[in-house]
Amino acid sequence: MTMEKETSATTNHQSRRGGLSGLIGRLRKDRRGVSGIEFAAIAPFLIAVYVGSVELTMGLSIDKKVSRAASSIGDILALTGQVDEELLQTKLAIAESIMSPFGHSEVKIKLTGIEVDDSGVAKVAWSWDENNARPYAVGTDAGVPDELTENEGFFVRTELSYDHTLSMLMFSGLDIRNITLNKVQYHSPRASRTVMCTDC
Numbered sequence: 001m002t003m004e005k006e007t008s009a010t011t012n013h014q015s016r017r018g019g020l021s022g023l024i025g026r027l028r029k030d031r032r033g034v035s036g037i038e039f040a041a042i043a044p045f046l047i048a049v050y051v052g053s054v055e056l057t058m059g060l061s062i063d064k065k066v067s068r069a070a071s072s073i074g075d076i077l078a079l080t081g082q083v084d085e086e087l088l089q090t091k092l093a094i095a096e097s098i099m100s101p102f103g104h105s106e107v108k109i110k111l112t113g114i115e116v117d118d119s120g121v122a123k124v125a126w127s128w129d130e131n132n133a134r135p136y137a138v139g140t141d142a143g144v145p146d147e148l149t150e151n152e153g154f155f156v157r158t159e160l161s162y163d164h165t166l167s168m169l170m171f172s173g174l175d176i177r178n179i180t181l182n183k184v185q186y187h188s189p190r191a192s193r194t195v196m197c198t199d200c
Helices: 002-029 034-078 085-099
Strands: 107-116 122-129 153-165 178-187
Touching: 034 085, 034 107, 034 153, 034 178, 085 107
Parallel strands: none
Antiparallel strands: 107 122, 107 153, 153 178
16 A cells, blocks of 8 residues: 555656646747747837937937028128128027927027237127127137138127937936037128127
């Protein structure tokens, strides 16, 4: 009787081991759901690449528009002999139009008339910004590149900036999700020797 119990217990133990081994073997051979697991593993990376590509494309497009707006405004002012606040305000409207379809409230602009004397010193003749303020005091150093002070002359400087929010980092909580794109353009007057502002 004891021998029969021991034999039965051994048989049951071997049966359980065999069943467990068979289950493990079946699970190892079962490939159902593998593609779903693989997709779940690489999906975040693919989404990041896609969003990053969209963000990069949008950023390049905005950067080109900022350059085009600064260049266009400076070119128009170079053809004008005299300006005033009312006329300069229209240049902001031009910049906002060029930045379309992106938001125009993020556009910041500074326009400065710069006089270079015969000693190569560049000083502010007048300045104006989008708030009808004077960002630079008249007579102060204009801070232009050295190559522009080699000869006496006059320049109109256009400074345009645009605040862009990175969509990819919008929900990350990182401080770098906001970037500012800046462009500075210098133009020599073509309609007269200077471009002066009557009320700036």
